[in-house]
Amino acid sequence: MIIWLDPQDPFPPVERALGPASDAPGLLAASRDLTPQRLMLAYRQGIFPWYSEGQPVLWWSTDPRMVLAPQALKVSVSLRKTLRRVLRDPEWEIRVDDDFIAVMRACAMTPRDGQLGTWITDDIIAAYGSLHSGGLAHSVETWHRGKRVGGLYGVALGRMFYGESMFAHHTDASKIALAALCAFLDRNGVAMIDCQQETDHLASLGAQPIARAEFIAHVRTATAEPDIVPWHFDKSELARWTSPVSAEA
Template sequence: MAFYLPPGVEYFPHPLCADPDGLLAIGTELSAHQLLLAYQFGIFPWYHEEDPILWWYTHPRCVLFPSQLKISKSMRQLLKKQAFNVSFDSAFKEVIQACQLVKREGQDDTWITDKLIATFIDLHEKGYAHSIEVWQEGKLVGGLYGLALGKMFYGESMFSNVSNASKYGFIKLVQYLETHNFELIDCQQRTEHLISLGAEMISSDRFYKHLKTNIFNIVAPCKWVYAENR
């Protein structure tokens, strides 16, 4: 049974107390502080605009270890041809707004609410939230965003207006994270798209052990500097 959190509460129940469907808690608020606290323990918000805030700890968990990235032959060819140009943290607002507009199967509206966007922009300005932009002929055609805490990256959403654009950006992100000794990418929920790139499902207990270890990985938040010629 999900826990109710009144406004202003600055704690969460233990994530392993989540319901079988992953729902952990209902309520509280979407402040930058509250989101950082939630993600530190693998908890994330997912709800509709008209609903109370729902907090989830899904299990099993879809994750990707950077060293396990799989790049298909066709994607290797695109990378070799430098089919797109990629930058980090140069158009965060545009990326998250584009993700908000994506129509997803089985969903009538988006979980990326205006309030969530405002909070993530705040986290981006503080150096915690990051965007990956994919460009073609100077136009933003794909991208993704997420949160970096310690040596874990918590992926949130992606969009693609051109075939393979988001996948191209994701591969560049994983390569960057591996170079910077990140241990894990939290993909939250399984999709065939992520599995094809090397993601796997792990138990909630195993995921929680990674979270506990990551608490001791102290990394100062900062803007990521990465850009290819556009």
């Protein structure tokens, strides 16, 4: 039975989430509210929101949990060539937090295989926009010839990063942003990016499933660390991936 949360209710223990034999593995609770405060409580406990327009806010804690170690990002030979070109060509840029809301809206409008509509509703955009205003959510954006052609956004707490969504309007544009982000996070002592749910696409980038208990133990430690300050980098971070030693064919 799914627990209904009133505004002041705490989350139930994640072990009460629906199991793998259910129709919604990992579903933990539902609520009407989606406040920045509720989001912060969720992330610190290994819980995330995911729901569609017209549904209540659905809160999840999947087991296993898909995560990406920044240093384990898989960079193919072709992507490595692209990153070298991006580094050489001044028409390519990586911008951080140039327009967080625009990145969210671009992610919302990007079609996904097997998915009708988007879970990035206006309420989601408002809530994460508030986190961004507070310095807790960030966008990494790939720009080409003065246009935003790809990017991603997520939440940063201590030495933990929670990836939320990506989009690309140019070949490899989201991967370029992810490569820059991974290099920056690795350099700043972030050992794990939360990818939430297991997909073939995430696995192709180097993400792996781990037990929920292991994930939550890491979250408790990582979120207790100081936040990364300043949150700023550019495309020079991509140099981390341009040698054969640092990339995987």
